[in-house]
Amino acid sequence: MRYLNLPLVEINKLLKEKKIKPIDLVNEAYENIEKHKEYNAYITLNKEDAIRQAKELENKEVDNLFFGIPIAVKDNIVTKGLRTTAASHILDNFIPPYDATVVEKIKERNMIIIGKTNMDEFAMGSSSRTSYFGPPKNPWNKNKISGGTSGGSATTIALRDVPIALGSDTGGSIRQPSAYTGIVGLKPTYGRVSRYGLIAYASSFDQIGAMTRNVYENALLLNTIVGHDDKDLTSSKKENEDFTRLIGESVKGKKIAIPKFFVSEIVSKDILDNIKQVVKILEENGVIVDYIDMKYVENTVTLYQIIAMAEASSNLARYDGIRYGYSYEKPNNIDDLYVKTRANGFGEEVKKRIMVGSYLLSGENAKTYYNKALSIRDDIRKEFKRVLNDYDWIMGPTTATTAYDLDDPMDDPSKSFLDDVLVMPANMTGLPGINVPIGFGKDNMPIGLHIMGDSFEEAKLYQIASFIEKELKLDLNPWKGEENE
Amino acid sequence: MSNYIPTIGVEVHLELKTKTKIFSPSENGYGKMANSLTNEIDLGYPGTLPTLNEEVINIGIKAATILNCKIRKVMHFDRKNYFYPDNPKNYQITQDRTPIGYDGYVEIEVNGEKKKIEIKEMHIEEDTCKSAHRGNKTLLDFNRAGVPLLEIVTKPCISSSEEAKLYLEKLRELLTYGDISDCKIEEGSMRAEPNVSLRKKEEDPFGTKVEIKNIGSISNVVAGIEKEIERQTKLYDQGQEIVPQTRRYDDKIQNTVLMRVKETGNDYRYFPEPDIPFVVLTDEMIEEAVKEIPMLPDERRRIYQELGVSKLNANKLVQNRPLSDYFNELLGEKINHQTASNLLLGDISAYLNRNEKDIKETTLTKERFIELVNLIDNNTLTSKNLKEIIIPLLEEEKTIQEIMKDNNIENITDDTEIRKIIRKVIEENKDSVEDYKNGHERAIKFLMGQIMKETKGKANPKMTMDILQEELK
Numbered sequence: 011m012r013y014l015n016l017p018l019v020e021i022n023k024l025l026k027e028k029k030i031k032p033i034d035l036v037n038e039a040y041e042n043i044e045k046h047k048e049y050n051a052y053i054t055l056n057k058e059d060a061i062r063q064a065k066e067l068e069n070k071e072v073d074n075l076f077f078g079i080p081i082a083v084k085d086n087i088v089t090k091g092l093r094t095t096a097a098s099h100i101l102d103n104f105i106p107p108y109d110a111t112v113v114e115k116i117k118e119r120n121m122i123i124i125g126k127t128n129m130d131e132f133a134m135g136s137s138s139r140t141s142y143f144g145p146p147k148n149p150w151n152k153n154k155i156s157g158g159t160s161g162g163s164a165t166t167i168a169l170r171d172v173p174i175a176l177g178s179d180t181g182g183s184i185r186q187p188s189a190y191t192g193i194v195g196l197k198p199t200y201g202r203v204s205r206y207g208l209i210a211y212a213s214s215f216d217q218i219g220a221m222t223r224n225v226y227e228n229a230l231l232l233n234t235i236v237g238h239d240d241k242d243l244t245s246s247k248k249e250n251e252d253f254t255r256l257i258g259e260s261v262k263g264k265k266i267a268i269p270k271f272f273v274s275e276i277v278s279k280d281i282l283d284n285i286k287q288v289v290k291i292l293e294e295n296g297v298i299v300d301y302i303d304m305k306y307v308e309n310t311v312t313l314y315q316i317i318a319m320a321e322a323s324s325n326l327a328r329y330d331g332i333r334y335g336y337s338y339e340k341p342n343n344i345d346d347l348y349v350k351t352r353a354n355g356f357g358e359e360v361k362k363r364i365m366v367g368s369y370l371l372s373g374e375n376a377k378t379y380y381n382k383a384l385s386i387r388d389d390i391r392k393e394f395k396r397v398l399n400d401y402d403w404i405m406g407p408t409t410a411t412t413a414y415d416l417d418d419p420m421d422d423p424s425k426s427f428l429d430d431v432l433v434m435p436a437n438m439t440g441l442p443g444i445n446v447p448i449g450f451g452k453d454n455m456p457i458g459l460h461i462m463g464d465s466f467e468e469a470k471l472y473q474i475a476s477f478i479e480k481e482l483k484l485d486l487n488p489w490k491g492e493e494n495e
Numbered sequence: 496m497s498n499y500i501p502t503i504g505v506e507v508h509l510e511l512k513t514k515t516k517i518f519s520p521s522e523n524g525y526g527k528m529a530n531s532l533t534n535e536i537d538l539g540y541p542g543t544l545p546t547l548n549e550e551v552i553n554i555g556i557k558a559a560t561i562l563n564c565k566i567r568k569v570m571h572f573d574r575k576n577y578f579y580p581d582n583p584k585n586y587q588i589t590q591d592r593t594p595i596g597y598d599g600y601v602e603i604e605v606n607g608e609k610k611k612i613e614i615k616e617m618h619i620e621e622d623t624c625k626s627a628h629r630g631n632k633t634l635l636d637f638n639r640a641g642v643p644l645l646e647i648v649t650k651p652c653i654s655s656s657e658e659a660k661l662y663l664e665k666l667r668e669l670l671t672y673g674d675i676s677d678c679k680i681e682e683g684s685m686r687a688e689p690n691v692s693l694r695k696k697e698e699d700p701f702g703t704k705v706e707i708k709n710i711g712s713i714s715n716v717v718a719g720i721e722k723e724i725e726r727q728t729k730l731y732d733q734g735q736e737i738v739p740q741t742r743r744y745d746d747k748i749q750n751t752v753l754m755r756v757k758e759t760g761n762d763y764r765y766f767p768e769p770d771i772p773f774v775v776l777t778d779e780m781i782e783e784a785v786k787e788i789p790m791l792p793d794e795r796r797r798i799y800q801e802l803g804v805s806k807l808n809a810n811k812l813v814q815n816r817p818l819s820d821y822f823n824e825l826l827g828e829k830i831n832h833q834t835a836s837n838l839l840l841g842d843i844s845a846y847l848n849r850n851e852k853d854i855k856e857t858t859l860t861k862e863r864f865i866e867l868v869n870l871i872d873n874n875t876l877t878s879k880n881l882k883e884i885i886i887p888l889l890e891e892e893k894t895i896q897e898i899m900k901d902n903n904i905e906n907i908t909d910d911t912e913i914r915k916i917i918r919k920v921i922e923e924n925k926d927s928v929e930d931y932k933n934g935h936e937r938a939i940k941f942l943m944g945q946i947m948k949e950t951k952g953k954a955n956p957k958m959t960m961d962i963l964q965e966e967l968k
Contacts, residue, residue, distance in 0.1 A: 088542045101541065108535050110542060207542040213769035242544050243771050321769055324574050327585035328539045332635075344633075348578055371576070371764035380766055 032064040032078030042171040055125040082175040085126035097141040100355030110207020127162030136429035157187030182433030189408035189458025200440030201246035204239030212318035229253035256473035262296035272406025280451035323367025412455035499693035503653035509676040517643035518545030539583030556784035559596030589620035656720040703737035857889040
């Protein structure tokens with residue numbers, strides 16, 4: 011019997027009735043992962059500790075829905091005593107002395123961390139191919155990317171190794187791999203989830219979110235990780251709420267805006283057809299869908315690159331070989347230590363972004379680029395607020411194409427532009443965004459729909475996403491075929 | 496001394512007296528075991544974020560007010576990016592574009608004339624860690640990393656080492672009194688870095704600036720500036736250029752030494768710290784902070800003198816913060832304040848210094864002190880008596896009357912009894928009385944001595960003298 015395939019509510023019932031024990035779930039998770047080793051979803055497994063924890067839980071009362079549930083955590087979220095690398099050589103021996111706030115929260119609920127998932131190095135990339143540990147592979151086709159940067163979390167959820175995972179999203183890093191692998195991923199409003207313990211890439215964009223098999227469980231997991239954190243000054247003081255509360259409520263009379271750019275020729279026909287299908291269903295159910303013109307949507311990637319790389323160049327300065335992580339063994343002097351540690355420790359993409367970021371902040375450039383980008387960022391926020399005053403949601407495809415081949419060139423700027431352009435506005439504005447699977451392309455690869463809502467209206471995102479999910483009734487388990495093999 | 500006009504600016508770094516560090520909950524302490532006051536934030540671990548110690552903002556407001564600065568109501572922090580082993584994140588969180596205070600001044604008195612030393616700006620930032628070099632190794636102590644600092648920058652408006660000295664002394668006095676910092680140069684909680692340039696005429700543009708760092712005392716600031724003026728004068732006289740540079744003052748050779756030549760365009764790549772939202776200071780916050788500022792030295796000196804305290808005593812009191820605070824409790828009391836100041840600065844100070852005690856650690860309550868001042872003022876207690884009982888006065892809980900009794904001090908203040916004794920002495924010393932009447936002033940001292948002998952020193956001297964003179968008429 012494969013318990014981990016069941017809905018969380020049913021697993022919880024079995025645990026409560028003592029028909030199964032947490033250790034059964036943990037063992038099953040590791041069997042799954044072992045079987046799917048070639049997908050390379052994990053950088054570090056937490057097997058010994060997970061088993062110990064599962065056994066300890068046997069004497070405890072099953073006091074919440076997530077009790078004893080195996081969870082995968084992206085490897086840029088620090089876990090006390092468990093290696094955390096951010097998929098970089100420079101941290102490949104780093105054992106954090108503390109837990110991220112989200113990790114404290116999932117531990118309070120007695121979730122069991124199964125392992126740390128693969129990702130792009132320091133969350134820089136869009137296909138998880140910049141990982142020092144090699145890329146994860148797409149569960150629907152091993153020759154394709156899983157997307158990035160939370161590619162490992164997306165892969166392990168799509169494979170149904172574990173039911174829930176944490177990812178992080180700086181420029182689409184939860185939503186894009188979710189779309190490529192056919193799972194549900196939500197980037198919360200900036201400030202909704204504490205960033206304390208999330209290894210910073212671009213501080214003003216980074217946000218942790220849930221990656222799950224379906225919308226309902228995504229809302230449930232988000233319930234457990236949100237909340238103000240005194241350790242993160244950018245975390246919001248919003249009261250906690252039940253994000254599932256609007257699921258099932260009618261969407262009749264609601265209004266959706268689709269920026270014309272999001273359904274322009276940059277998007278593949280397969281995907282456009284699927285979007286049209288969804289629009290048709292929505293309109294049949296009384297939802298008003300308008301195609302609108304929006305300013306700035308084409309410019310967000312450029313602006314993002316300026317702000318994110320500038321922040322990254324500073325955030326990654328701390329990896330110097332002095333206090334933790336990889337350190338060049340035989341430096342001649344302190345400068346030699348800096349140069350060789352960072353030259354050997356960082357991968358190409360990371361070095362490229364640090365250099366570009368440093369350049370952008372250098373001398374007068376800060377004014378020409380960085381400060382200007384910040385001020386346009388404010389204008390973009392206003393533009394999205396303006397549209398969200400009239401509409402409940404802003405919608406479009408999550409990606410322009412389905413997952414591409416693992417051996418496609420990595421340095422194609424137009425491709426990396428398309429990788430980001432549809433999901434980036436949520437990071438630029440801090441607004442929440444969700445990916446919900448809506449079908450498959452001719453290549454049999456999943457297609458995702460991206461929905462954005464107003465600040466702190468995650469519950470409303472789950473409402474519309476869940477409605478679409480129920481209408482479409484997709485079979486999103488790539489495992490089925492595998493079991494028949 | 497020289498044909499050039501020196502222009503001097505001073506940058507001062509002060510460690511603030513907060514309980515915890517500026518961006519982390521670690522204790523802010525001095526002299527503890529190396530790296531015992533640190534956490535993952537101070538060490539710049541991956542994933543950590545700064546918090547903001549509101550106490551620092553509060554102190555910043557107070558300091559800005561004390562230094563007559565305008566206060567920036569909407570401010571943010573910036574990252575200053577540079578690689579150095581003592582800089583754990585390899586960026587320092589500071590305030591580049593929005594310093595909390597700007598356009599202030601400190602008033603000093605130079606040769607009897609008042610001068611305002613203008614303050615360009617003061618900003619809040621974090622301290623780096625401390626490095627110690629042992630052979631070819633460098634040890635790092637992160638206890639200091641993240642200690643809140645206030646950097647105060649003057650305009651280039653100081654024209655001599657004397658002015659720089661007076662400015663620093665005034666600054667230290669003001670900020671110690673404002674509870675901003677303990678301003679201990681020797682412990683590094685106050686660091687002064689002057690910069691010096693020379694030019695021929697007032698109309699000329701400023702000359703090339705040279706900074707002097709690592710100065711361990713105010714007197715060395717003076718020495719450093721003078722040596723630098725000397726050095727630059729010599730170079731200019733020889734027709735040489737001054738290279739922009741940073742020098743340090745070496746106490747052993749009593750001269751400045753080159754540390755590094757300034758690289759052109761030192762690029763710190765400043766940008767607003769994204770981990771700390773903008774800080775908005777409300778009028779209420781500012782008002783609350785300003786209310787906490789204790790009475791400052793100049794005002795103390797003025798009030799003391801208005802109450803009849805001599806200028807000398809007023810200055811001495813202000814130089815001793817605990818005594819001055821003690822004295823401030825007495826400002827509204829109807830006592831002889833000059834007597835009170837003499838008492839505090841005399842026997843009481845001597846006792847406190849001897850025993851390395853604070854006046855608050857003694858048994859001398861405000862009420863007892865007032866009683867004591869009055870007893871001295873009406874001559875019930877002589878200064879000789881006071882010396883005898885100073886220890887019990889400051890160490891025992893007994894009343895002054897009890898202490899006097901314990902020490903056999905029972906001064907006769909009943910004038911009929913004294914008059915009786917005086918008449919007896921006059922009767923027995925007719926010769927001396929005659930001498931006195933013939934103009935031998937010294938004879939009265941002999942008579943006083945006899946009276947004191949008769950009363951075993953218990954007669955109130957002033958009263959005795961008055962009656963004696965009356966009887967001798």
